[in-house]
Amino acid sequence: MGLKDVTAPCSKRDLAHLGAGEVGYIRKISGDDVSRCFPEAPDLDPGIDLWALFGADGTPILLTDNRSSTFFKAAEDDLRTVSLH
Structure with a gap:
């Protein structure tokens, strides 16, 4: 029995929902x-990171x-974090 090609095009919309809530x-x-x-955020110094x-x-x-706060919030929301490069 041969292998079937199970790849299908994935739209940007489909890709955006991949991992939602997780x-x-x-x-x-x-x-x-x-x-x-973050449109609701106050005006900030443009040079701030x-x-x-x-x-x-x-x-x-x-x-x-504070970078650590982002990890704490992710854990609180049961989100697994990933790195993007």
Whole structure:
């Protein structure tokens, strides 16, 4: 019996929902990007570096100046964190 090709195209929308509610990612974010990702945040110094936790679909969850806080929040929300490069 031969192997079947089980790969199928995955849309951006499908990919965005992969891991929803189970996976989150943490990344450094500059003050310049804060208003784009966290529109409700106050104006910040553009040169400041902060840490952000996002859901797998890119939904912003937490903005902080302390990287450890993002891991604590992810654990609190039962999210497994992944690294993005």
